[in-house]
Amino acid sequence: MPQARVHVIPTSAPDDVSGLETLIAQGVLDPSRLVAILGKTEGNGCVNDFTRAFSVMALERFLGPHAQGVALVMSGGTEGGLSPHLITFESLDDTGESDAPALAMASHVTRDLDAHEIGTQAQIECVADGVRTAISKAQIRGPDDVAFVQIKCPLLTAERIACALYPTATTDTLKSMGLSRGAAALGVSLALGELDETTANIVQIGVDLNVFSARASTSAGVELMGHEILVLGMSAAWSGPLIIDHAVMSDAIDTAPVASAMSRLGVGTTATLVALLAKAEAAPSGAIRGRRHTMLDDSDISSTRHARGFVGGALAGLTGRTDLFVSGGAEHQGPAGGGPVAVIATKRH
């Protein structure tokens, strides 16, 4: 039975690979077994955030041939006290242990989209197929055992719009990021059975925000035209001490469901928190529990930066940790103003 291994590694800069290096030297990280590396980098997380690409370049340079096939998903923005870090996901060979079920994972890369497919039903279908494939690869029995699907999806650039064969969903490049994140999330939703085919065919992407996935986390990047999908879940075919559960925050300060998920995993008693992944966004309504927020009216700080720092604070207050993977832009990922959360823990011996 395969076994997952996860490390959360602090970084001192976007190009800092010294933590990886140390773990490899210590023999506790095997670069040839890497499935994915997620990273929080300290840029603004918006259009001109080059810390993501810088981090990827540094990782590729460091990993060399081992980088091949590894999903490298960087999320910009460590606002407030959030701490830049990498999360490595390794799939180890059968270790003789049989502590099943346990955390299972697999990554999958979809076909490239044509520019006019971004942010449309075609993207929903493409992602749904990809997620189904990854679930199968991960030997996860079915959608119900999936805890989290992290996706890197494409966006439109001025050049891609100009070269498109058919009209694109938008001509606004920033808006295309939201549409692509939203369509990718709906693709997850379809694959997980949260959404039926009929609704998938008629849902208005970016508009019908009450249609969402409780387990999707998507981010758009300029460097690909397809999708890099990482599926995380529980499987009886995997062994080891790692376990995962998920929650949905209904708004930016709704920490109770996360506390429940941690409790279900035994965090604080039989288990220890390893990593937490969450999506954050400014409530489009302009209010949280009936009280006005100013995130959407602030022309000095992007609302995504506000949201990450604030939700990051709520989750750090809950967990006592600041190296949390809180990512912005939660279109169709959890309810409007809220977002999905995954909690990974390790059982104590």
Place this chain on the structure above:
Amino acid sequence: MPQARVHVIPTSAPDDVSGLETLIAQGVLDPSRLVAILGKTEGNGCVNDFTRAFSVMALERFLGPHAQGVALVMSGGTEGGLSPHLITFESLDDTGESDAPALAMASHVTRDLDAHEIGTQAQIECVADGVRTAISKAQIRGPDDVAFVQIKCPLLTAERIACALYPTATTDTLKSMGLSRGAAALGVSLALGELDETTANIVQIGVDLNVFSARASTSAGVELMGHEILVLGMSAAWSGPLIIDHAVMSDAIDTAPVASAMSRLGVGTTATLVALLAKAEAAPSGAIRGRRHTMLDDSDISSTRHARGFVGGALAGLTGRTDLFVSGGAEHQGPAGGGPVAVIATKRH
């Protein structure tokens, strides 16, 4: 016996006084009994934040002669999901009730400082005297019954530095804000017996950050050269359902002491949360619980903005409320990277 009344009033803009107007029309707020109005406005909370002065101008225009003698303390910055609001503090006449002890309050205005006194031991002494006077006015028995001291203190401008009779503590106007906040906080500390005279005479303001008040909250403003002091505490000479307690967060995510204070007040069982006041700052060490934060290195967003949003998230996650008075710049107010918190609740009938 006097009785305190406190309203938390949402605002739709810095100059929005409609909430006040409504409460007065409803007969539940008497402008002639106002002792202080604290407000969170939606500016950047830094040097060029004009929302504070705009709010004060609107309040003075609205209150007319009633504004006389009312401490108007505006704090800029509602980062993350924090919600702009006003907190009114009224002192009502003897109402026949005898639900003592209860929340007690008084305000006091100190003499104007000379420019060269700002950020020095002279300011510490001046504030300590003022706080003692306010405690006495509020009929609070002694320092131990004081829960929170909110102070508006002066700052240096280029013009004040140029006209000063003696050299000023700094020639950097932004730095003068921190020194003034720090000296005012140490003045509170001295008045409350947290600090002895000998230490007060030798403490290096802005440097010896391990010397702090657990109950001071100070903010600097250009519009005064003295101090507006608001003392809040418990007193057997006051009646009514309002009660107050305080806590110290040791770092930005240390919500446990606040939960304890709420618990001591019976919030959630015998009492209901009315208002929460807190100070926030980016840990000068550059780390929270050993994990690097990036607030001090971000040249796009001031660290005070990061800190308010993040600590605001932690406290909103705890309390389920976003209309919290979270204020930045916590020099000598709580330990470095942490800050003092006051919780006001009302007993349920």
Place this chain on the structure above:
Amino acid sequence: MPQARVHVIPTSAPDDVSGLETLIAQGVLDPSRLVAILGKTEGNGCVNDFTRAFSVMALERFLGPHAQGVALVMSGGTEGGLSPHLITFESLDDTGESDAPALAMASHVTRDLDAHEIGTQAQIECVADGVRTAISKAQIRGPDDVAFVQIKCPLLTAERIACALYPTATTDTLKSMGLSRGAAALGVSLALGELDETTANIVQIGVDLNVFSARASTSAGVELMGHEILVLGMSAAWSGPLIIDHAVMSDAIDTAPVASAMSRLGVGTTATLVALLAKAEAAPSGAIRGRRHTMLDDSDISSTRHARGFVGGALAGLTGRTDLFVSGGAEHQGPAGGGPVAVIATKRH
């Protein structure tokens, strides 16, 4: 014959009226003759810029009944070295001088729009009527003698959208500012004969950016639902030493047409520069003279802030002055990426 008087008054803060006060005390400014006050305030010039409203509140408080009927048009944003200031426009009685033609001016307030009219052909018509009225009031012979039309126009808020009787042009409040500015500019264009009725009926507001006025400068504000129009031009019915001319910059660094306008007025020889008003925007193409700019991709600084600072620098380098009225958001005001400029000078004796 009436005579125009113009003062450019430095301000030390958005609410600074001391310069006005001094000029009134000196007898060189008569508040009862004010037609308009334009002001550059030091906010971000975007959605949450409260320095404009703060300045208006301070001016209204200071002017008292004299504020009645005076167009108060504040433009936020003094990026780079631009200097905050007020420009007062007075219309004095016949002074016996007959130095005609001279600077002529008049202001006019249009009817309030319904929310669904903002950013539509209805707004174009409404503004065109208002501009024609103002031209007539100003005794300017015809459109060709108009040099500049400054307009404050309305915008949509969430509340206005919700209460609208018919669907609004957009549900995005920020976008409504651009549509309103654009429609108002096209209204000027129609009144000045730059645009014919047929085109006005079919032009796509915010899209057909090659249709523009060479003399319109419009800014959107939340505080009105109609338009405050200030028309400036030359008229044989006015006397005095003030003269005005205009230019169109074809891009952000196209200073030559401005130099020509100054030269035509005799600035530097027979005349002295009094005031300069200009619009600035980031070229929507993403390039200036074929070289990429990054203003539209910067998620930390709004492109309007970049554009004001940069164009401000170009015009300050040309004129040797930094108290220039450079305003952002130039939809249908000059060609895409460029903008109209007005130059006011005074003849030397």
Place this chain on the structure above:
Amino acid sequence: MPQARVHVIPTSAPDDVSGLETLIAQGVLDPSRLVAILGKTEGNGCVNDFTRAFSVMALERFLGPHAQGVALVMSGGTEGGLSPHLITFESLDDTGESDAPALAMASHVTRDLDAHEIGTQAQIECVADGVRTAISKAQIRGPDDVAFVQIKCPLLTAERIACALYPTATTDTLKSMGLSRGAAALGVSLALGELDETTANIVQIGVDLNVFSARASTSAGVELMGHEILVLGMSAAWSGPLIIDHAVMSDAIDTAPVASAMSRLGVGTTATLVALLAKAEAAPSGAIRGRRHTMLDDSDISSTRHARGFVGGALAGLTGRTDLFVSGGAEHQGPAGGGPVAVIATKRH
């Protein structure tokens, strides 16, 4: 006789090397002859600007062994309409031409400083020695023929301060950037004879801003502890069509001296502008020609960003070009609020 070759290459992102690649493919750029590459990247130009290091990593990856010994000096910040670009400096072998004097250049790397030397007289001496060496390498006859000295200098980090053998000049890392830039500029001043040894020994770095170099441009970077020096000047020992001259702007809008330098080179008549390098800063006095600026009070945008955009606008308005190397932080580089400028042109045949 050696001959200089200079290319100005637009970039589409910090890691874009496609322009270099094209020129190499076309045979007009020989990577083995590179002396230096200067680059403007689109970050914030402040502490957390990773676009500089990203660009260097991309250039080193692309150039491979050719990167050895090439000074790679990246300057962050393309505010306003400034355009990201690289400037390559090659030194070609004797080409048979004898169009002397011509642009001459050489680079030199100094010894590493100890942390406590940064921002002190020791750094002044170290840089002065290095500049003298580079002048000699470049076969420039003497200081008077030097037009510009571009230096990358070190800065203090929290770690370097902690490990320092002796007390450092400051414990504020941001401030150390200014002190290092200032000391490096004074080192240039000493080497060029603008400053005498006696004054160099007593000048207060960062304080005595009236002591400055008219030809130094320095920027601090975390990646080195020594200095990378690039000296540019005219020399009879070099041939070819490239020529250089310099100017000093006395304030942010003082374009006349630059126009004179361009005129002396014959730009527009016998020569064509190739590249312009300039330093910009917000006047520490808070005013430009007696009019207040707001750059130093803006807590949302760093003053260096304001200054680059504004001075960039002034110089772009003058030259008609936006791919200008305008760099921020001009301590002891030109007078306070102004800065040195170098103009490189090529003679027309």
